[in-house]
Amino acid sequence: MQYRELKAFPADFLWGASSSAYQVEGAWNEDGKGPSVIDALGYYPPGTSDYTVASDHYHRFAEDVALFAELGLKAYRFSIAWTRIIPDGDGEVNPAGVAFYHRLIDALVAAGITPIATMYHFDLPAALDAKGGWQNRECVDAFAKFAEVIFGEYGDKVKHWLTINEQNMMVLYGEAIGTVKPGQPKSALYQANHHMMLAQAKANLLCHELVPDGLIGPAPNIALCYPETCHPLDVLAADDFNAIRNWLYLDMAVEGRYNSVAWAYLEETGAAPQIAQGDLELLASVRPDFIAFNYYATHTVARPRSDGQDVATGGDQQIAVGEKGIYAGASNPFLPHTEFGWEIDPIGFRNTFRALWDRYHLPLLVTENGLGAFDKLEDGQVHDSYRIDYLRDHIAQIQLAVSDGVDVMGYCPWSAIDLVSTHQGVSKRYGFIYVRRDEFDLLDLARFKKDSFHWYAKVIATSGADLS
Numbered sequence: 001m002q003y004r005e006l007k008a009f010p011a012d013f014l015w016g017a018s019s020s021a022y023q024v025e026g027a028w029n030e031d032g033k034g035p036s037v038i039d040a041l042g043y044y045p046p047g048t049s050d051y052t053v054a055s056d057h058y059h060r061f062a063e064d065v066a067l068f069a070e071l072g073l074k075a076y077r078f079s080i081a082w083t084r085i086i087p088d089g090d091g092e093v094n095p096a097g098v099a100f101y102h103r104l105i106d107a108l109v110a111a112g113i114t115p116i117a118t119m120y121h122f123d124l125p126a127a128l129d130a131k132g133g134w135q136n137r138e139c140v141d142a143f144a145k146f147a148e149v150i151f152g153e154y155g156d157k158v159k160h161w162l163t164i165n166e167q168n169m170m171v172l173y174g175e176a177i178g179t180v181k182p183g184q185p186k187s188a189l190y191q192a193n194h195h196m197m198l199a200q201a202k203a204n205l206l207c208h209e210l211v212p213d214g215l216i217g218p219a220p221n222i223a224l225c226y227p228e229t230c231h232p233l234d235v236l237a238a239d240d241f242n243a244i245r246n247w248l249y250l251d252m253a254v255e256g257r258y259n260s261v262a263w264a265y266l267e268e269t270g271a272a273p274q275i276a277q278g279d280l281e282l283l284a285s286v287r288p289d290f291i292a293f294n295y296y297a298t299h300t301v302a303r304p305r306s307d308g309q310d311v312a313t314g315g316d317q318q319i320a321v322g323e324k325g326i327y328a329g330a331s332n333p334f335l336p337h338t339e340f341g342w343e344i345d346p347i348g349f350r351n352t353f354r355a356l357w358d359r360y361h362l363p364l365l366v367t368e369n370g371l372g373a374f375d376k377l378e379d380g381q382v383h384d385s386y387r388i389d390y391l392r393d394h395i396a397q398i399q400l401a402v403s404d405g406v407d408v409m410g411y412c413p414w415s416a417i418d419l420v421s422t423h424q425g426v427s428k429r430y431g432f433i434y435v436r437r438d439e440f441d442l443l444d445l446a447r448f449k450k451d452s453f454h455w456y457a458k459v460i461a462t463s464g465a466d467l468s
């Protein structure tokens with residue numbers, strides 16, 4: 001539907017930007033920080049840069065926050081590295097690590113930027129991983145302990161909390177992201193998933209108990225799945241994949257129950273988790289205050305192929321590969337691609353907003369959306385008009401969603417500043433701020449404002465009225 005007149009963005013709309021600890025901070029073993037599963041990888045995959053220095057935000061956060069303030073950010077979404085706070089995951093608290101986030105949060109608050117903290121963004125403490133990671137039920141209590149520490153420390157300053165970043169991608173594409181060792185059986189992944197659900201529920205209860213006026217929500221990667229054709233079996237495959245990829249996570253986080261189609265799929269494929277006494281009651285007892293979600297593009301899938309060739313290679317967070325006998329990954333002939341093969345679907349963003357709103361009726365906060373590209377620094381400038389086009393098209397769709405009546409709290413594109421990609425090195429850049437380093441040569445790590453920085457500053461200053 002088109003509108004003669006669009007509704008304006010809400011006055012308190014959180015115009016923001018995003019990052020995650022291990023991708024931006026560096027200082028991987030400084031001031032008492034313990035190693036995470038990501039640090040244990042060294043680099044991932046071989047042939048790309050490591051995370052030991054990343055964008056050196058740990059040492060340069062004050063300069064970075066000053067740039068965020070110049071950009072006009074109303075909010076900054078970052079993650080807290082569990083291994084800075086509790087180096088081995090469930091032992092002693094590390095005061096130096098706690099102090100770092102106090103400094104960062106204080107700088108944000110002083111600059112008038114609302115901090116939005118992700119509790120856990122892929123970087124599980126390596127010591128917990130050695131004990132079985134999320135497959136070990138003890139991890140649930142370790143997370144609750146970590147939650148208690150950070151709510152206690154930062155709860156008077158941070159009111160917006162996100163539990164677990166892209167839990168669904170860690171289950172579906174953990175090998176590509178580097179959070180799962182190759183060859184893990186599906187039953188183990190879904191047992192880990194069940195434990196993460198419990199950890200999230202406990203964090204929700206603790207937040208509401210310990211943080212005055214605290215708001216907390218899940219942060220999965222949600223994108224609507226389209227059928228390749230209108231053949232009823234393709235529509236069914238898309239419905240199945242929506243259940244497996246999206247609703248399994250949100251029905252649990254919001255309504256405290258396993259999605260029935262997803263549960264049938266888990267039983268059918270021998271991957272249903274063990275559920276202990278009291279689990280379902282705990283899960284049903286919480287309700288988030290909002291839904292945060294990361295959106296890059298929709299997916300297209302088809303019914304299982306008659307030749308059994310349902311599974312393609314090379315999948316990641318945004319490229320559905322298919323699952324034998326369940327659905328086949330397909331591409332959408334109507335959509336262009338990024339340089340990294342991800343489809344671009346701004347209208348799918350609005351479709352996804354509508355689906356989320358219709359299903360859950362909770363305020364929606366976009367915690368990632370953006371374009372990875374091989375940017376070039378020339379004479380201190382980066383002419384990233386392709387990124388401006390991508391962001392403009394997506395922001396325009398948010399305004400349409402707002403006009404549709406969807407309650408949208410804010411927009412935090414990925415990423416505030418250049419950082420290391422999950423699996424494609426520093427050459428795949430997303431930031432409004434360029435960081436001068438190469439894949440293996442750290443150069444001087446100096447910061448430069450890209451064209452998209454100046455453009456987004458204007459968008460924020462006009463609260464989305466001027467997208468030109």
Ligand code: BGP
Binds near residue numbers: 020165
């Ligand atoms: C999301 C992750 C982010 C980020 C982004 C871009 O899945 O939450 O951590 O990296 O995707 O992905 P990539 O770095 O693989 O291009």
